[in-house]
Structure formats: C-alpha cells, structure tokens
Amino acid sequence: MxxxxxxxxxxxxRRARIVLAEKGIxxxxxxxxxxxxxxxxxxxxxxxxxxxxxxxxxxDGAVLADNAGIAAWAEGFxxxxxxxGQTPLExxxxxxxxxxxxxxxxxxxxxxLRNTARGMxxxxxPGPHNYAQIPELAERGRARLPHFLERFEEHMTGRDWVxxxxxxxxxxxxxxxxxxxxxxxxxxxxxxxxxxxxxxRLAERPSFQL
Amino acid sequence: MxxxxxxxxxxxxRRARIVLAEKGIxxxxxxxxxxxxxxxxxxxxxxxxxxxxxxxxxxDGAVLADNAGIAAWAEGFxxxxxxxGQTPLExxxxxxxxxxxxxxxxxxxxxxLRNTARGMxxxxxPGPHNYAQIPELAERGRARLPHFLERFEEHMTGRDWVxxxxxxxxxxxxxxxxxxxxxxxxxxxxxxxxxxxxxxRLAERPSFQL
Numbered sequence: 001m002x003x004x005x006x007x008x009x010x011x012x013x014r015r016a017r018i019v020l021a022e023k024g025i026x027x028x029x030x031x032x033x034x035x036x037x038x039x040x041x042x043x044x045x046x047x048x049x050x051x052x053x054x055x056x057x058x059x060d061g062a063v064l065a066d067n068a069g070i071a072a073w074a075e076g077f078x079x080x081x082x083x084x085g086q087t088p089l090e091x092x093x094x095x096x097x098x099x100x101x102x103x104x105x106x107x108x109x110x111x112x113l114r115n116t117a118r119g120m121x122x123x124x125x126p127g128p129h130n131y132a133q134i135p136e137l138a139e140r141g142r143a144r145l146p147h148f149l150e151r152f153e154e155h156m157t158g159r160d161w162v163x164x165x166x167x168x169x170x171x172x173x174x175x176x177x178x179x180x181x182x183x184x185x186x187x188x189x190x191x192x193x194x195x196x197x198x199x200x201r202l203a204e205r206p207s208f209q210l
Numbered sequence: 211m212x213x214x215x216x217x218x219x220x221x222x223x224r225r226a227r228i229v230l231a232e233k234g235i236x237x238x239x240x241x242x243x244x245x246x247x248x249x250x251x252x253x254x255x256x257x258x259x260x261x262x263x264x265x266x267x268x269x270d271g272a273v274l275a276d277n278a279g280i281a282a283w284a285e286g287f288x289x290x291x292x293x294x295g296q297t298p299l300e301x302x303x304x305x306x307x308x309x310x311x312x313x314x315x316x317x318x319x320x321x322x323l324r325n326t327a328r329g330m331x332x333x334x335x336p337g338p339h340n341y342a343q344i345p346e347l348a349e350r351g352r353a354r355l356p357h358f359l360e361r362f363e364e365h366m367t368g369r370d371w372v373x374x375x376x377x378x379x380x381x382x383x384x385x386x387x388x389x390x391x392x393x394x395x396x397x398x399x400x401x402x403x404x405x406x407x408x409x410x411r412l413a414e415r416p417s418f419q420l
Binding site: 049050058062064065066067068069070071072073074075076077084085087088089091092093094095096098099100124125129131132134136137140143144147151 | 274306310354
C-alpha cells in the first residue's frame with residue numbers, strides 16, 4: 001500500500017494531498033505532527049532526512065520526498081486526469097506558473113510566517129538545521145506579496161484556470177498558496193474579483209475540502 | 211525563428227542555453243546585458259514584464275519566460291534526448307532533484323551574492339521591484355550551502371549522474387549552480403571527490419562549454 005506522510009493543517013503536504021485526490025490514487029495516511037516536531041524524530045529522519053512533509057512511500061519502497069517529485073510521479077503513474085498539461089505549450093504554462101507561484105507567492109508568505117511566528121524561533125527554514133529568524137526577511141515577504149497578487153489578478157481576469165483551459169497543478173499550487181496567505185492575515189480576495197471568482201470555483205472541488 | 215534572450219555570464223539563462231543545445235533546438239540569440247540594466251528597459255519589459263532572462267519567444271509569438279517553462283516545452287517539442295526522465299520514478303527523481311538544487315543550492319548562492327555585491331545594492335531580488343540587501347540573509351545562504359554540499363556529495367558518491375542513470379535536467383541545474391558557487395568563492399570540489407568527478411564529466415560535454 002502506498003503510504004502518504006501528511007500533516008493536516010500545513011500547506012506543503014496539502015498540495016500533494018490534493019494531487020492524490022484528483023488522480024484517485026489509493027493510499028494510506030500517516031500523520032507527522034509538525035507542531036510536536038515529529039518531523040525531527042529519528043524515526044522520521046530514517047524515512048526523509050530532509051525532515052519535511054509531504055513524503056510518499058511507494059509499494060517497492062521508493063521514497064518521494066517533495067511536491068515536485070510526487071506530482072511528476074503521479075502524472076506518469078496515473079495520467080488521467082492530466083494535471084501537467086498536454087501539449088508542449090500547456091506543459092510550459094503549467095510548469096512556469098507553478099514555479100512562479102512557489103517563488104513569488106508561497107515563499108513570500110513563508111518568509112513572513114517563519115520569520116515572525118514565536119513558535120518558529122530558530123526554525124526560519126524547514127529541514128534538519130536551525131536558522132535564526134530574520135525580521136527584515138519577513139518585511140520583505142510582506143512587501144513583495146502584493147506585487148505578485150497584482151500581477152496574478154491581472155492574469156486571472158477573464159480566465160477560468162491558472163495555466164490552461166483546464167484545472168491543473170498550477171491551480172493546486174496557487175489555491176493552496178492563497179489559502180496560506182490567510183495565515184499572515186492577507187485577504188487576497190479583497191479588491192481582486194478575478195482571484196475571488198477563481199477561488200470560489202476551487203472551493204467547489206471536493207479535493208479542496210481536504 | 212525561435213528567439214532566445216540570453217545574458218552570457220549569468221547562471222539562470224545558462225541553464226536554458228544548455229537545454230537548447232542538448233536538444234539541438236535551432237534558435238537565434240539576443241543578448242540582454244544585465245550589467246547595463248537592459249532587462250529593465252521598456253523594450254524588454256514589453257517582452258517579459260518580470261524583467262528576467264532566460265526568455266524564449268516561439269515562432270507563433272508564445273513567450274516562455276523562465277527555466278521551468280522552457281525545459282517543459284523543450285521536452286515536449288523535441289523529446290530526444292529525454293532530459294526529464296522516462297518512467298514515472300525517473301520523472302520524479304529529476305523533478306525532485308531539480309527542485310531541491312534550486313531551493314537549497316542555487317538560492318543559497320544567490321542570497322550570498324545578491325545581498326553582498328556592491329553592484330546589487332537595492333537589487334537583492336531579480337525583477338521589476340527594488341529590495342534592499344539583507345546582510346543576515348547573505349550569512350544564512352553561506353551557512354546553508356555546506357549542508358547541501360555534504361548531502362549532495364553523499365548522493366553523488368558512486369553515481370554517474372544526479373537523478374537517473376543518464377544525463378538529465380538535474381545535471382544541468384546542479385552543474386550550473388555549482389559553477390555559480392565560484393562567484394561567491396566556494397570551492398565545491400575540495401574534499402568532495404564524488405562531486406569533483408561528476409563535474410569533470412560535465413565539463414567534457416560541449417553544451418557545458420556554452
């Protein structure tokens with residue numbers, strides 16, 4: 001049985017959880033409670049030395065220890081419904097938006113959260129090593145998020161989905177990222193009707209209830 | 211004719227340049243001189259509002275404005291030689307290593323460079339917006355690079371290529387990133403024979419002369 005190491009409230013494993021649901025890939029779930037530091041235990045380090053979730057362990061023991069690997073594997077293992085685009089140009093659009101959302105949106109929010117939350121003192125980056133919080137980096141994250149949102153609102157105006165005419169991985173990454181913005185008290189819908197309408201469409205999908 | 215917007219010394223467009231060479235995709239080159247700020251001119255903003263290279267403009271006018279999009283398009287447009295893996299597990303390994311190298315290695319080096327170089331004052335991130343340098347972020351980048359290199363040396367010991375038994379995109383991303391480490395005076399080969407042997411293999415490829 002495929003085993004999915006998950007942590008329910010955290011945004012990163014939620015991305016993989018939605019991919020598995022959209023693909024209908026059967027799996028069992030093991031919860032790694034990040035709030036208790038379970039990702040740093042010897043037991044979990046033996047599975048993923050990078051001390052992060054999501055992790056997917058396949059039937060043959062292969063370990064997929066990040067969203068990039070899990071999404072690429074899932075598309076090959078279970079091609080329907082396609083989440084990475086079908087034509088070369090569609091594949092480019094999905095990869096490009098996915099990457100842009102990660103670096104300009106997801107990272108900006110993580111910089112705010114991880115460099116300000118009291119519970120994350122010395123945990124400014126995920127993984128086995130401790131890094132001190134940098135308040136200036138939190139400020140920078142907060143400053144750059146609106147730039148992304150402005151460009152994304154312009155892009156989403158008149159569009160149904162982020163990268164192609166269908167729901168793709170880019171919608172998953174963006175949808176999870178913009179829900180994550182709520183953790184740092186940014187209302188992404190206010191004054192952004194294109195984003196708000198698309199998020200309402202996402203909220204109707206059963207996978208986004210997960 | 212496909213047009214590739216390049217800047218010869220910069221590491222990001224070098225990644226796309228190597229992909230195009232490995233795939234044998236014919237194109238013309240236009241140089242965007244980052245040292246003169248040409249990426250911020252109105253002419254280039256009209257092509258890529260994100261003010262970054264690489265950019266690939268296809269015959270039909272489609273604009274691919276980052277490495278993720280260019281690599282995904284190239285694999286679909288010209289499948290041989292495959293650079294993104296062939297089986298689901300290979301695709302996962304390539305995607306996973308590519309992502310890990312970007313976030314743990316490439317970003318760490320960029321954090322050192324962009325937050326210390328005098329010529330990059332207020333240009334701590336690429337793109338149209340200015341951000342002040344954060345010295346603590348440079349220090350953090352310098353601290354985390356050896357952690358990546360230690361893990362990468364362990365991985366490369368006894369392996370020919372980064373992600374699969376063949377040369378893939380992960381080798382391109384890692385090879386360009388580790389050359390980039392020279393910009394911040396880190397000798398990645400010293401005391402790391404697995405990395406050094408693999409870099410010697412890379413250096414023999416014509417595409418890595420570019």
